[in-house]
Amino acid sequence: MKIKEVTLRHLRMKLKFPFTTSFGTFQDRDFILLEAKDESGNSGWGESVAFHSPWYSEETMKTNWHMLEDYLIPALLNQEITHPDEVSEVFSNIRKNNMAKSTIEGAVWDLYSQQKGVSLASALGGKKSKIEVGISIGIQETASDLLRIIEKQVEDGYKRMKVKIKPGWDVDVMREVRKEFPDVPLMADANSAYTLKDIDTLKALDEFDLMMVEQPLASDDIIDHAKLQQAITTPVCLDESIHSYEDARKAIELGSCRIINIKIGRVGGLSESKRIHDLCESHDIPVWCGGMLESGIGRAHNVALTTLSNFTMPGDTAASSRYWEKDIITPEVTVTDGYITVPDQPGIGYEPDVEAIEGFTVEKKTFR
Numbered sequence: 001m002k003i004k005e006v007t008l009r010h011l012r013m014k015l016k017f018p019f020t021t022s023f024g025t026f027q028d029r030d031f032i033l034l035e036a037k038d039e040s041g042n043s044g045w046g047e048s049v050a051f052h053s054p055w056y057s058e059e060t061m062k063t064n065w066h067m068l069e070d071y072l073i074p075a076l077l078n079q080e081i082t083h084p085d086e087v088s089e090v091f092s093n094i095r096k097n098n099m100a101k102s103t104i105e106g107a108v109w110d111l112y113s114q115q116k117g118v119s120l121a122s123a124l125g126g127k128k129s130k131i132e133v134g135i136s137i138g139i140q141e142t143a144s145d146l147l148r149i150i151e152k153q154v155e156d157g158y159k160r161m162k163v164k165i166k167p168g169w170d171v172d173v174m175r176e177v178r179k180e181f182p183d184v185p186l187m188a189d190a191n192s193a194y195t196l197k198d199i200d201t202l203k204a205l206d207e208f209d210l211m212m213v214e215q216p217l218a219s220d221d222i223i224d225h226a227k228l229q230q231a232i233t234t235p236v237c238l239d240e241s242i243h244s245y246e247d248a249r250k251a252i253e254l255g256s257c258r259i260i261n262i263k264i265g266r267v268g269g270l271s272e273s274k275r276i277h278d279l280c281e282s283h284d285i286p287v288w289c290g291g292m293l294e295s296g297i298g299r300a301h302n303v304a305l306t307t308l309s310n311f312t313m314p315g316d317t318a319a320s321s322r323y324w325e326k327d328i329i330t331p332e333v334t335v336t337d338g339y340i341t342v343p344d345q346p347g348i349g350y351e352p353d354v355e356a357i358e359g360f361t362v363e364k365k366t367f368r
């Protein structure tokens with residue numbers, strides 16, 4: 001296969017509800033959508049999960065646009081590719097910028113599976129026909145607001161509740177949640193809001209029988225997390241700290257976590273996600289698929305990845321309607337009794353809604 005043409009679009013979509021984490025609040029979602037065309041004129045789609053601002057990681061929508069326009073697209077255009085795993089070789093002399101790389105690699109995976117006539121899920125080696133999903137709930141004004149939201153999500157069937165925490169919104173809040181929902185599968189995500197000085201607070205979370213605490217310490221750390229994991233009974237899950245197979249290998253070797261959240265963009269694409277998945281599987285480390293407030297395109301890639309066997313814990317890939325008044329794929333991603341049915345059509349399995357995409361487009365550029 002050869003990529004003959006790439007179109008970048010800057011989209012701006014309004015989130016239904018503001019989403020607050022320990023590092024800031026998201027209201028609008030600005031992101032890049034990438035369409036790659038092969039020699040037969042088929043289109044493959046990829047989404048950059050980089051945010052407008054460098055809060056979650058150093059990458060932003062603009063750094064991704066720059067990397068794609070000036071390095072990644074020129075490197076890949078007209079190159080003969082027989083398998084998407086080769087994309088990372090084409091980019092091997094370009095350091096990091098994983099979310100930018102993943103944007104175009106995802107589109108190549110979509111094209112590849114269309115050409116093979118199989119779903120992206122089965123091209124990746126996934127076997128599940130439905131996947132179990134949970135939901136991530138941002139920091140609220142009051143604990144009672146949080147409790148009402150959890151009540152609604154439990155009613156809607158979501159399989160586990162993830163509550164965002166930060167200093168001052170942690171132990172007391174989790175205690176209230178546990179009191180009202182003693183049996184609900186529950187976890188907390190700190191997005192790096194703590195240090196080892198807060199060890200007593202983090203130890204106090206052990207009382208709530210959490211499935212895990214996600215990324216409590218620094219976004220680039222695996223040493224202190226290993227110390228923390230020694231000191232608490234709640235399993236530590238790493239998100240921000242894992243950018244590659246090598247990071248995962250070292251974290252497992254050090255005992256920095258017992259669970260890993262895989263985000264396709266953060267690790268540079270689906271091929272690397274699969275390698276991390278396989279490594280974790282061989283070490284009995286369960287994985288789950290994280291979310292980045294994606295539109296339908298990124299969401300479809302997450303659904304496909306989650307069909308791999310070691311995705312044994314519910315991920316953050318909730319229904320399109322949780323985020324958007326109108327998504328950019330048809331059908332939208334829907335959740336029934338906590339499950340998403342995996343599409344079996346070739347490629348990502350959802351149809352990009354080009355009219356809706358054009359409606360959200362702020363800027364567009366085509367490269368040949």
Ligand SMILES: O=C(O)CCC(=O)c1ccccc1C(=O)O
Nearest residue numbers: 056136191290291292293294316
């Ligand atoms: O619903 C989602 O897409 C996941 C929401 C979420 O938890 C999140 C959202 C923005 C940035 C980081 C994270 C995270 O998983 O840490």
Ligand SMILES: [Mg+2]
Nearest residue numbers: 189214215239
């Ligand atoms: Mg997280």
